[in-house]
Amino acid sequence: MTSATDDDVAVDPADFAQARINASLNPQQKIHFLKEMLRIRRFEQTALKYYNQGLMGGFLHLYIGQESVAVGTVSLMGKNDHIITAYRDHGHALAVGMGMDECMAELFGKATGCSRGKGGSMHYFAPDKNYWGGHGIVGGQTPLGLGLAYALKYQNKKGAALCFMGDGAVNQGAYHESLNLAALWKLPVVYIIENNKYSMGTTLERSSAMRNCLAERADGYGIVWDIANGEDLYEVRAKTDSAMRRAHEHSLPTVLEIDTYRYYGHSVADANAKKYRSPDEIERYKNHHDPIRLWRKRLVEEGVITEEKIEAIDDKVKEEASKAAQFAIDSPFPAPESIFEDVYWEVDKQTDAGMTGRHFFGD
Ligand SMILES: Cc1ncc(C[n+]2csc(CCOP(=O)(O)OP(=O)(O)O)c2C)c(N)n1
Numbered sequence: 001m002t003s004a005t006d007d008d009v010a011v012d013p014a015d016f017a018q019a020r021i022n023a024s025l026n027p028q029q030k031i032h033f034l035k036e037m038l039r040i041r042r043f044e045q046t047a048l049k050y051y052n053q054g055l056m057g058g059f060l061h062l063y064i065g066q067e068s069v070a071v072g073t074v075s076l077m078g079k080n081d082h083i084i085t086a087y088r089d090h091g092h093a094l095a096v097g098m099g100m101d102e103c104m105a106e107l108f109g110k111a112t113g114c115s116r117g118k119g120g121s122m123h124y125f126a127p128d129k130n131y132w133g134g135h136g137i138v139g140g141q142t143p144l145g146l147g148l149a150y151a152l153k154y155q156n157k158k159g160a161a162l163c164f165m166g167d168g169a170v171n172q173g174a175y176h177e178s179l180n181l182a183a184l185w186k187l188p189v190v191y192i193i194e195n196n197k198y199s200m201g202t203t204l205e206r207s208s209a210m211r212n213c214l215a216e217r218a219d220g221y222g223i224v225w226d227i228a229n230g231e232d233l234y235e236v237r238a239k240t241d242s243a244m245r246r247a248h249e250h251s252l253p254t255v256l257e258i259d260t261y262r263y264y265g266h267s268v269a270d271a272n273a274k275k276y277r278s279p280d281e282i283e284r285y286k287n288h289h290d291p292i293r294l295w296r297k298r299l300v301e302e303g304v305i306t307e308e309k310i311e312a313i314d315d316k317v318k319e320e321a322s323k324a325a326q327f328a329i330d331s332p333f334p335a336p337e338s339i340f341e342d343v344y345w346e347v348d349k350q351t352d353a354g355m356t357g358r359h360f361f362g363d
């Protein structure tokens with residue numbers, strides 16, 4: 001098996017704006033993508049401020065720099081499409097429509113958070129939005145994503161499971177076991193590798209064989225793969241669309257590697273943040289490859305929006321993030337007596353599905 005061909009996208013690869021899925025976009029939709037990327041960035045910048053004041057426990061893995069990946073891919077999700085990711089999960093959560101209040105409160109460990117303050121940054125969940133977390137074990141979400149795809153096929157539903165992971169997760173055994181079953185059972189899963197070039201403080205060069213292309217390993221399983229430039233929202237959407245159509249129409253898996261970059265340390269508490277890469281490298285990405293900056297420029301050039309209107313949207317988004325922080329500060333902590341709740345869904349909800357362990361496979 002080879003990488004995806006140009007036919008999959010059916011456009012001049014240099015101009016993904018003309019891809020089927022992008023040519024039909026109206027100005028409102030394009031502005032919406034900008035707003036969603038700005039929401040993620042402002043949400044996280046606000047969270048960082050309060051984290052540094054010591055108001056949040058646990059880790060805080062920021063997604064800043066990678067926003068186009070979550071927004072571009074999630075923008076293609078329909079009713080039967082599902083999503084699961086690792087601990088760097090704020091961007092995907094906001095992109096699927098989770099509210100800033102519930103997400104911010106979760107960071108503060110408050111009872112109004114999406115996981116009732118018991119999960120924190122790494123454990124956002126919204127099953128009603130087909131969003132299955134937020135997982136802390138590197139690669140741990142890859143067999144779970146496979147399970148989501150299996151359930152879709154089992155239920156004869158035309159959908160896809162989008163399973164995100166970092167470049168470090170491709171070296172986990174669970175991922176390879178998942179690829180094997182995805183190919184063997186022809187499951188509609190799209191593995192999206194967010195290649196931000198680092199696993200904690202370890203560069204790709206030091207951690208991965210075949211480091212020039214992580215997706216290519218899919219060849220070993222006969223799975224179609226592709227690489228996308230994450231700084232171009234049009235390209236992210238075009239290539240994700242091809243992968244999702246392969247899942248929807250043929251119930252087949254895809255591995256899609258998306259090149260991206262994170263500006264902050266692995267987590268905010270990254271003691272080595274300044275040791276494994278140079279400030280120049282970070283500045284270069286911020287100045288020349290920032291997905292929000294590039295999308296803004298593109299929309300202004302296309303005549304879709306003016307800089308003034310973008311500033312107005314940005315102001316609103318900043319206000320939304322500040323209000324969410326205030327909501328979180330004003331919210332109560334979970335009651336001590338609720339400590340045994342929310343550990344196992346089955347224990348909290350004594351249903352038939354719970355007794356047989358068939359939640360997702362039930363009606
Ligand atoms: C099985 C396992 N091993 C090690 C860790 C510690 N750890 C947490 S994040 C991480 C790096 C993962 O990097 P990558 O997959 O590239 O994701 P990114 O943080 O860049 O989004 C490691 C080694 C872990 N959580 N789980």
Ligand SMILES: [Mg+2]
Pocket residue numbers: 166167168194195196197198199200
């Ligand atoms: Mg990484």
